[in-house]
Amino acid sequence: MKLLQYTSRYFLAMILSLLVLLSAALYVSIRFTVYKDIDEYLINRRIEILNVIDEHPDIIQEKSMYHDDIFIASISEDEYKKILSKHEDGIFKDTRKYDTTEQEYEPFRKLESVFQKNNSYYKLTITSSLLNPQELLYTIFFNIILLSALLILLTIVLNRILLGRIWKPFKKNIEQIVQYRLDKDIKPQFVKSNITEFNELNESLEKLISNNLKVYENQKQFIENASHEMQTPLGVMQNKIDLLMETHSLSDTQAGMVDALAEQVNRLSRLNTTLLLLSKIENNQYSKNKSINASKLIEKCCDDFAELMEFKSIQLEINKDASVELEMHPDLARMLFSNLIKNAINHNVVCGFITIYIQHHMISIKNSGKELLISPELLFERFSKKSDNPQSTGLGLAIVKSICDFYNFRISYVYKDNVHTLTIKY
């Protein structure tokens, strides 16, 4: 759930419940005031009427003198006493009366009280219309509802617009962080915001990135330096072994051991050279590009391996559908294609084939061969090759991948019907 939704939800629930409570409280209090007011009026009216009756007792009989809000009826003594004992000041009741002009029932408040005059007992009923106060109450209630609705609507709209605007730089920055790669040279440019917290976050992120970048650079530099430093001792070892071989007094066992040593030192130095190359590619030390004709280069690489293909009886076919010019460092271009072709020969079978397609946006190399022992996803990883061949460093395809990454080429691998296909899209 988005923060905006999350806060809005609670915010709205709060406003809604508050408004309901407030409306209820308002209703009750206004109603209380209205009833109190009307009841007071009825009491005063009763006092007024009783005063008039005291002065002119005969008025009781003069029905024509009555206002239509007054009604006097004679009652028995028992009834008089019964009512008086219960309600000395009279009973207040809500009632409805039929309004002939409006032709509908309307709410009324009535006061029933009893009095005694000249040994006769009477019941006095005074009514007062509740219509005006009730309408007022309804109006107020309706207004409150309308106000609430407007308030809620406004809150939602404001939230959308305002919060949307506040979060916009944040979202942009998130996008940049998602796209950021430590091994690419593009640093994210954070959008400034008016919100202090967001700016603080940006600053922390910038600091984090630059720190990580520094560590990463150091690490890369370290690998390169370490590989450099190893070159000389390896060279010394190799040279000493060469000299040792020249010694005439070596027995066959000793000679075998020297040979094994030579083999391992050689492997070590090739590994080292390869690591050095990988770190150099990653350290952007191959930046001088030239336009390379892919077909020419591929043909030259194939020519270098021609005798080897002949040795393994491999049929080579190059299909040139387009003339492709690649902007690459000449060394890397040569390494890329010679590694790919060498790979196609190495993992081929006797009397197999290699077919190379050079097209407008891709170059693919197909070769016959047995299925790989490792999963295709691991193919381009360093040292992932489970090869029984001690000569292999397991870094050939890692170099290919590194070079492809460096130039933003996409490389993919498919194995189908005993055919390996490596495709480079550029």
Added chain:
Amino acid sequence: MKILIVEDEPGMLSSITAYFAKSGFICEIATTQAEGEEKIHLYDYDCVILDITLPDGNGLTILEQLKKKKTKAGIIILSAKNSLDDKIMGLHLGADDYLTKPFHMTELNARVTAIVRRLKFEGNNEVILGNIHLDLDSKKIYIENKELLLKKKEYELLLFFISNKERIVSKTSLAEHIWGDNIDRIDSYDFLYSQIKNLRKRLNEYKSDYNIQAIYGMGYKFVKE
């Protein structure tokens, strides 16, 4: 034949010196840039082997001075940095060859031999060993005036053997020489073995004075039969 070796790493220096001394070269050594400069001003050499990184400077400075002196010496640069810039710079300044550490002594020997040969037989680019004649320009081989046709890699192997005649050539150095700086070498030595076998057979057929001899456990030697 007099060579100067400018190299600060004692282990490497002693190996190179020992190896070339055995071939009958007179070896002089220098371990710093200053020492190297002093030596090249005092003496003339047939070949100078120059390490680029020196404790007190750069081997390329010595190279510049050698060129200023209009030396006739062949110059080979050694570098631990497999850097293209160094290579281009070195060759641009007039070095004859460039070799990256670590290297095989047989490889260095072949390069030095090639340079010395070029300087010695100005223009006449030919190698003669026993009854074997090699024309380096046309890449043609004659044994007793009969032309021996070889494939490219076989020719390269033969030349490498001739440059390293009477010395043990390990199979790793042969493979390295043939495949150059290809990162992952070709699968096994099968191809190499078949090439050598073939070459040996051809040399036999043509009754060459020299042929390849297998040295148990270590490699091969090009010896007089």
